[in-house]
Amino acid sequence: xxxxxxxxxxxxxxxxxxxxxxxxxxxxxxxxxxxxxxxxxxxxxxxxxxxxxxxxxxxxxxxxxxxxxxxxxxxxxxxxxxxxxxxxxxxxxxxxxxxxxxxxxxxxxxxxxxxxxxxxxxxxxxxxxxxxxxxxxxxxxxxxxxxxxxxxxxxxxxxxxxxxxxxxxxxxxxxxxxxxxxxxxxxxxxxxxxxxxxxxxxxxxxxxxxxxxxxxxxxxxxxxxxxxxxxxxxxxxxxxxxxxxxxxxxxxxxxxxxxxxxxxxxxxxxxxxxxxxxxxxxxxxxxxxxxxxxxxxxxxxxxxxxxxxxxxxxxxxxxxxxxxxxxxxxxxxxxxxxxxxxxxxxxx
Numbered sequence: 139x140x141x142x143x144x145x146x147x148x149x150x151x152x153x154x155x156x157x158x159x160x161x162x163x164x165x166x167x168x169x170x171x172x173x174x175x176x177x178x179x180x181x182x183x184x185x186x187x188x189x190x191x192x193x194x195x196x197x198x199x200x201x202x203x204x205x206x207x208x209x210x211x212x213x214x215x216x217x218x219x220x221x222x223x224x225x226x227x228x229x230x231x232x233x234x235x236x237x238x239x240x241x242x243x244x245x246x247x248x249x250x251x252x253x254x255x256x257x258x259x260x261x262x263x264x265x266x267x268x269x270x271x272x273x274x275x276x277x278x279x280x281x282x283x284x285x286x287x288x289x290x291x292x293x294x295x296x297x298x299x300x301x302x303x304x305x306x307x308x309x310x311x312x313x314x315x316x317x318x319x320x321x322x323x324x325x326x327x328x329x330x331x332x333x334x335x336x337x338x339x340x341x342x343x344x345x346x347x348x349x350x351x352x353x354x355x356x357x358x359x360x361x362x363x364x365x366x367x368x369x370x371x372x373x374x375x376x377x378x379x380x381x382x383x384x385x386x387x388x389x390x391x392x393x394x395x396x397x398x399x400x401x402x403x404x405x406x407x408x409x410x411x412x413x414x415x416x417x418x419x420x421x422x423x424x425x426x427x428x429x430x431x432x433x434x435x436x437x438x439x440x441x442x443x444x445x446x447x448x449x450x451x452x453x454x455x456x457x458x459x460x461x462x463x464x465x466x467x468x469x470x471x472x473x474x475x476x477x478x479x480x481x482x483x484x485x486x
Contacts, residue, residue: 181357181359181382182356182363184380185363185383185386186363189363211253211255211268213293214255214266215257215264216265217263217296217441218293218294219266219267219268219298219437219441220267220290220291220293220294220296220297220298221233221267221300222287222288222291222297222299222300223299223300223301223302223309223313224272224274224305224312224313225271225272225274226272226302227301227305228300228302228400228425229272229300230269231425232269232298232400232422232424233254233256233267235424236256236267236430236434237258237267239256241254241256252271253268253270253290254269255269256269258434258437260434260437260438261438262445262462263460264462270290270291271287273287273316288316288317288322291317291322291393292321292391294393295393296394296396296437296441297394299397300398301397301400303399303400303404303405303409303410304401307416310397321390322390323390323392324393324394325395329381330373330374330375331372331373331382332372333370333382333385335366336368336370338368340368341361341368341371342369342371344371344372344373345372345373346373346374347374347375347376348376349373350376351376351378351379352373352377352378352382357371360382360383360386364386366386394441396418396420396436397420398420398433399413399419399420399421400422401423401425402423402429403423420432420436443464444462445462446460446461446462446468448460461476462476470485
């Protein structure tokens with residue numbers, strides 16, 4: 139609003155932004171008393187904000203310098219797991235204990251300045267673990283090399299958000315906000331809706347369930363922000379405006395996440411019971427090696443990997459070196475492609 143010149147041509151644009159802000163304030167103050175007439179304007183305002191955030195986060199078109207020195211780690215193994223958290227929460231200690239890789243540990247913040255990889259051998263699978271530098275508030279906007287850290291986290295199959303048990307759990311919300319702002323959706327499934335552009339026919343909106351958040355006018359308002367005037371939108375659940383915006387943007391990634399609460403040796407049992415109410419949570423003490431086996435088991439569960447054991451012709455099955463596949467992609471075709479891309483051509 140501050141960057142927009144005030145004249146007759148921009149009066150409607152400024153009015154829409156002001157109305158959206160007022161509706162946001164009403165939503166946050168009285169979430170149970172939102173007027174249905176405001177849903178259309180609210181969805182349009184959210185779409186406008188999503189577009190502006192994307193433009194801010196987009197890398198410059200000229201002279202972009204890549205991911206940055208120390209962050210271009212080659213993906214290896216069967217899965218990749220990233221350690222994300224504020225400085226001095228124990229990420230490097232956790233990497234050292236789980237993988238045996240040396241990552242410098244010290245009592246001051248920002249000890250780790252680049253991405254340090256390690257490998258965990260667990261149940262026959264090779265899991266690449268990345269120790270990422272600590273992020274700070276505003277990381278999604280580039281503060282403290284935050285974009286490089288979060289960009290690397292986007293390439294992971296699972297994210298471990300490491301929290302300090304002796305510091306406020308509000309750090310959890312701050313990290314979630316930074317990751318969400320960069321298009322990472324934690325512990326969520328992709329929206330079960332279909333969005334397809336077409337050449338003519340206007341906006342066609344259909345739904346198989348009763349919708350409380352979206353209607354035809356709201357869908358049209360959101361699409362108009364993206365200059366889309368002809369499309370088919372089909373819902374299979376009670377979707378929100380944010381879900382539709384995520385599908386239209388198309389740059390969102392959906393990654394499972396585990397909240398690793400470290401340094402539990404420094405809190406009381408009563409405090410630990412309070413932390414136990416957190417969803418997707420795993421308590422550990424990296425320094426004393428408490429519950430590291432439980433963390434590995436949880437990582438395996440969230441990665442959803444499947445072990446396929448091969449049987450050479452005329453011999454017993456080989457239980458030493460399984461082929462690791464994702465539980466979502468475990469057909470015979472996926473198995474052949476995992477071994478070698480030419481195997482499928484010769485397969486009977």
